[in-house]
Amino acid sequence: MSRRPLLGCIADDFTGATDLANNLVRSGMRTVQTIGVPDETGGPVDADALVVALKSRTIPADEAVAQSLAALRWLQSQGVQQVCFKYCSTFDSTPAGNIGPVTDALLDALHGPGQGFTIACPAFPDNQRTVFKGHLFVGDVLLSDSGMRHHPLTPMTDANLVRVLQAQTQRRVGLVPHEVVARGAEAIAQRFAALQADGVGIAVVDAIGNDDLYRIGVALAGMPLVTAGSGIAIGLPQNWRTAGALAPDEAADRLPAATGLRAVVSGSCSLATNAQVQQFRQQGGTAFAVNPLDIAAGQDVVAQALEWAAPRLAQGPVLVYATAEAEAVRAVQARLGVAEAGELVERTLSRIAAGLVQAGVRQLVVAGGETSGAVVQALGVRQMAIGPQIDPGVPWTAAVSPVCAGDTVHVALKSGNFGSLDFFTKAFARLEEQARP
Missing domain, CATH: 3.40.50.10840 (Putative sugar-binding, N-terminal domain)
Structure with a gap:
């Protein structure tokens, strides 16, 4: 109905x-x-x-x-x-x-x-x-x-x-x-x-x-x-x-079963995301750091990141991040300008995310509001179904992307300030929980 x-x-x-x-x-x-x-x-x-x-x-x-x-x-x-x-x-x-x-x-x-x-x-x-x-x-x-x-x-x-x-x-x-x-x-x-x-x-x-x-x-x-x-x-x-206009819906957060490879793309420089990136790496997670100065110098950072990720995706979630401490961010902004530095990173991370999805990633965590906007646009997503909560304020979603010939991609868009220390690993575990009968 x-x-x-x-x-x-x-x-x-x-x-x-x-x-x-x-x-x-x-x-x-x-x-x-x-x-x-x-x-x-x-x-x-x-x-x-x-x-x-x-x-x-x-x-x-x-x-x-x-x-x-x-x-x-x-x-x-x-x-x-x-x-x-x-x-x-x-x-x-x-x-x-x-x-x-x-x-x-x-x-x-x-x-x-x-x-x-x-x-x-x-x-x-x-x-x-x-x-x-x-x-x-x-x-x-x-x-x-x-x-x-x-x-x-x-x-x-x-x-x-x-x-x-x-x-x-x-x-x-x-x-x-x-x-x-x-x-x-x-x-x-x-x-x-x-x-x-x-x-x-x-x-x-x-x-x-x-x-x-x-x-x-x-x-x-x-x-x-x-x-x-x-x-x-x-x-x-x-x-x-x-008022009787809204009936209970216990299945409001149900999404299709998740498939495919897993990746995290992080552009947030918040304290919370910095700690989450550090935790992921300390726990043995595989990570690739994006340097905005390399992008500005004309290096093909997108190709470098995707080449790095290709042999590692099958072993578990990979992390591509431009997250940095406040002093490092200010140093980059001083050289490139605030707007230019942000746009360079967003554009690069969004292209990396699209490349990861083309390579078979169907479970994607994105950290940072501006980064999330750029990634979703790069994936050509127009509408998302909202699923189960990972942490307060951050749910999994399911969307159809033309980047992967109309396959369903599960995407979690995390505000930079949100999420527990182990958010990146917790996110994928949450999808597995929903799949269990």
Whole structure:
């Protein structure tokens, strides 16, 4: 029996999209993720939730706005009842955007210029992202004291989300503090009304645990636009279930059986991914390091990596990585420029990933949001089914790729900051578990 989508989501990067879709599937919503905005004439999609994955987090703000509005129009054509703009749980952005400009544009489109009201809540407690008194914490430290302060594209040096967002938006930004959230959905809704009466257009909402997300979720019933991290997907589905519009679906995360060879491609330079790469190598994993300076010097690093991998793939997962410590990243950026260094690495890793799939890899882990976007585009993937969770925020997906003559490829897109120390080996073990009867 086909379903009419209830929730339509716009994600500003590919790993964030699968992160959100993962939480929706875990909440029992059958979820389909598209890569980019589908053709508006493509017909209805059979799912409870739709997630449009964009690569708009670090592009110019006007381009991010245009892509997001195109995604909104397609979601509206599918008849969704609520729209969610999803960004990273570390609020990755700069004073120029893109979170504020995209939020403004979506509110304008849904309510009229300067009108409407929404929230901003990047909290994802399962991944140690919490908001208290409007300040974003990563684990036990403020965002500004975390490894995000060294991010090569969006260094986060201020944990005060009200202040960060106010610099990006034309609307007034307010706060729903935790003492209000703790009192429940009715108190939250009353605070929303008071803020709107005071001229506030966007409210940062505190959340330090999943119970808070459930309370917030109830208060968001009927709100046309929600902006948040993927944690909000824990609270939103309950509203449709309460209304009788969403039935339980115990098989929402079932994927086809995995086959083929295994590989990991890592472009993230986050502290978490650095540790995961080191752990994989220390445990005897086979790895090939990509040096951006070699690429810039004209070496055929793609051919070198694929030649290296060819005799090793049959022995187990191989890792190709450009992951590096913050000082090494800055040194490369100083020589090549921030944008050029990033594009060189993304383009090279995406071509390596496509070559690995052509060589028989059908189980592929990709680390890093920008890298994931480049890889999925190189594989020609347009739509992904969302499967079982590996770690909070990271599921396996199944997609059809023209690179391998339409075979199914299982792909895990991991945000740089996510995953346990042994994530790379755990990921493949998770696929084996699902295959068991």
